[in-house]
Amino acid sequence: MSEEKLSVFPMGEKNDAYARYFVGQSYLKMLTTEGVVIGNVTFEPGCRNNWHIHHQGGQILLVTGGRGYYQEWGKPARELNAGDVVNIPPEVKHWHGAAPDSWFAHLAVEVPAAGASNEWLEPVTDAEYGSLK
Structure with a gap:
């Protein structure tokens, strides 16, 4: 699947502002x-964000195209495909990104809450990522 067919929403520019939080x-x-x-948010094949935590409000992911993964700390990764929805409660350490062989796109919805913030943590290692099915 190419990036042109991922979503009805525009892909946007390179995510340089947050590049340090992505592999x-x-x-x-x-x-x-x-x-x-x-x-x-659109991910090239193999791209993933670092582990991170949404404090207070949480996040909702609406997958629009491609194939990717979502994983909570201490739990197995979940494969994601177009039409999948992920509700991420506040204070849950997690990451999400593309499969090694597929572009991936999702709408990231920030759940509004007083004092909401995002804490970026360590990258998902190549070993962790390489162990996905």
């Missing part, structure tokens, strides 16, 4: 920053 190349197009913040 590989991602792209970001903010769809709205009013009320509920929603970004279209």
